[in-house]
Amino acid sequence: MVDVAIIGAGVVGCSIARELSKYSITVSVIEKDSDVSNGTSKANSGIVHGGYDSKFGTLKGSLCVQGNSMFKDLNDQLHFGFNKCGSFVLAFSSDDMVELHHLYENGKKNGIKNLEIVDREFVLKKEPNINQEVVGALYCADAGVISPWEYAIAMAENAALNGVSFLLNNKVTSIAKKENHFTIQTDKNTINTRYIINCAGLYSDEISNMVGVNRFKIRPRKGEYILFDKEYSGLTNSILFQTPNNGSKGVLVTPTYHGNMMIGPNAEYICDKEDTSTTSQGLATLQHKVQKTLKSIDYSKAITQFSGLRAATDTYDFIIEESQVKQFINVGAIDSPGLTSSPAIAVMVSKLLLNAGLKLKKDHTFNPNLTPIIKVNELNIHDKNKLIKKDPRYGRVICRCESMTQGEIVEALHRPIPATTLDAVKRRARAGAGRCQGGFCSPRVMEIINEELDLPVLDINKSEDKSNILIDKTKKSMEVHL
Amino acid sequence: MKYDLVVVGGGPAGLAAALKAHQEGLEDILIIERDTVLGGILNQCIHNGFGVHKFKEELTGPEYSQKYIDKILNTNIQVQTDTMVLHVTKEKELHVISASQGYQVIYAKAVVLAMGCRERTRGAINIPGTRPAGVFTAGTAQRFINLEGYMPGKNVVILGSGDIGLIMARRMTLEGAKVNCVLELMPYSNGLTRNIVQCLDDYNIPLKLSHSVVKIHGKNRLEGVTIAQVDKQLKPISETEIYIPCDTLLLSIGLIPENELTRECGIELDIRTKGATVDQNRETSITGIFSCGNVLHVHDLVDYVSEEGEIAAIGAVNYIKSNKKSKKEFAYTVPMEGISYIVPQKINIGDQDKTNIYLRVNKVYEQCVISGYINNSKIYTKKYTKLTPGEMVSFNIDKGKLSLSEQDQIKFKIEEE
Ligand SMILES: Cc1cc2nc3c(=O)[nH]c(=O)nc-3n(C[C@H](O)[C@H](O)[C@H](O)COP(=O)(O)OP(=O)(O)OC[C@H]3O[C@@H](n4cnc5c(N)ncnc54)[C@H](O)[C@@H]3O)c2cc1C
């Protein structure tokens, strides 16, 4: 029996896990996929929002601003990487300017400090390459970008080191309410727990239904993106939103934490919660709308397209509450700005647990710090040489696009939440995330996985079960082996 | 550490450059290669067809490069493999990293850039759909099969009729896979004619011109692709869409010169070739830095790659030997109607007489001539029965005869016969 079972290891589940690892309680995270942060948390804009556009008085409004203010300290402890590059909402007409003032007022009510309306000159000085027809902007110096999965992984790893157990590859199929506890059935295990926190993202409604609480329904809303070669880095420096009008938010241009330019997302309601395909219409919409911000973009410089699904509901706010079924806490409908809000959501959930009767005694052995994977690129020459002398694997570049070394990839395979797939390596050590998209390094990374984890090459997956890269040996190599 | 000449990349271009520089009497030469072995992309090209021009025999890729490697190993040319060049500066400092030597800065009098190219990926052509396993660039699949001994799939569609795609159609068929078809966006193939015959026709693999993949299906492993015919503007025609079940999609949609080091160094690039802008000695906009092979422009035949390596080597040797840093005067080559690019982009008029011109045409032409003009007067002309974008055209012009002066423009175009 554990005290708390967290269902879903997205940014929300991982943040809650890390928050709860500060207390002397037993916590398990149950996740259906092979890695944490494999759902919506890996496919979004990666923006730590200022919090001016979430309506005052909503959970989103308050949690987003609170969450934003926590990222600096979190990054100092966990080193996932946070670039506070600031954001502009760009206005191109007087109507837009009126809307900006509304956003400004709303932001002030939400409690944002660093928020100002700026003129054209200010914008163009910071962003000389954008559409010169800009007339002004709402500038938020506190907004920034993170790599969302590195953030989630860091939260999860820190939680794991502080005693939280992670059950990956376990899909929750049913939940039975017993007198004083719940029995969770997954496709592989049975877990007894006193409290449940449901943060299953797109499936949070279905998990809630499992205990008979039909409080909300998730309608997936797709957002597509185009990511560009680093050749385009420096074209823009901050996060560039367009002024929303008539309910449409426009398309944003942002640097990713790693310095690629990214454009997106659109917003389309869809039916299938698994449908993360990109569409020709969606990509065309992005290309059309982005012209307002950047007049010409060379799409042959794109390196990948992807999409993420928002867990939207018709209440338009987060649902974070103990349900009618006691000791079952819903953390559902966490669409944007869920990433930004996640550390604040975690604190809120710990209070809900307290209110629901769980004793939260501080665990004095809690270590808030996490040692990240060594980033050879970021060391000075002296330290590089010292490291390579000690362990030559840090001198062998495997991923040439992102200059990731064998040492870094090997580390990724032995972290507290170890990578076992190509995508998981990519999310921890960036091999395959660059311009050649793994064309060059994937055979080498597979070799390393094979050696380090003793996993047969034919069993190595891109991501989930049955996503194997190779399907057989060649005729010739079979002869050799006979 | 100091060298007269450092060659970045140990593929056929770099090997030819180093060897030639040695033959020209240069002593202090270093080749840096990030792979554990020399030979570049040829290591995985185990098919025949290399060296027909250069050695008058049909060699496999490894046999071709071995001819150079053997010679190099008999010289005092230094070779550092398993070493990646991270930065090259204008001052010709090379920052390199390796497991054995750590992070080093190497100083060179001259540098030859020969980093080759990489393959274009799905992202560059915006194919919508899911992102399952089973979508490979043709070169990656080639590496898995030829070097690692693994099959990436059994039921294949190939997009792009570049040479690697054609060769892989045959290779996968020989390995027992079913190759459904090769799709080509353009109304003609970019591959060599001999490859279409020997790799597709001989195995009854259909080549569908003016076709593309419009959607990728499958959650974990590829399950199929939707293909469609495209119109004259290359837009898919939705009525022609068909679904082909398959577990593998190979992309052979073009190669991109690997010019990150070049760009970072501040060397001027040509948007047409995506390689450096060079003169007839393959010297870039930074004196003493030369470029050759696929990093300069994508070649179809390795013979020309080697030839270009040698040209760059002679340029580098002359640069090192002559101390005079006189101001250079250039005339320029200009691609006009029908020509997609020309290398070299400029001609140093204070230098040697013969200039070797490489160019590509922008579509298929039959019974045509290539002409060169300076100020409306024709200075060069040659007849061709057929020209295709896939086959590079190479010829010499005699600069002495041209009496070029500074800023002259030599305009090349395709004309009817
Ligand atoms: C297009 C787009 C752009 C966005 N941009 C931003 C932004 O810039 N800034 C920002 O703050 N927010 C942004 N968001 C919102 C943010 O991405 C989400 O709020 C956040 O990722 C939600 O995290 P989560 O943990 O709730 O959900 P998820 O990441 O979806 O995690 C839920 C997890 O539950 C697991 N699960 C589901 N069912 C089961 C089951 N039966 N058993 C076990 N496990 C299960 C899933 O596999 C998944 O890992 C964006 C969202 C989208 C879609």
Ligand SMILES: Cc1cc2nc3c(=O)[nH]c(=O)nc-3n(C[C@H](O)[C@H](O)[C@H](O)COP(=O)(O)OP(=O)(O)OC[C@H]3O[C@@H](n4cnc5c(N)ncnc54)[C@H](O)[C@@H]3O)c2cc1C
């Ligand atoms: C799949 C394929 C099939 C082909 N088939 C034929 C054929 O049938 N007949 C024919 O004549 N030609 C063929 N070619 C063409 C010919 O092989 C190539 O044009 C030739 O290999 C290019 O030589 P290169 O030296 O310019 O580049 P490469 O062979 O690519 O060599 C470049 C080298 O530079 C190294 N390098 C790059 N960056 C760095 C760095 N930063 N630090 C250190 N080292 C670096 C690389 O590792 C590589 O070894 C084929 C090409 C391919 C790709």
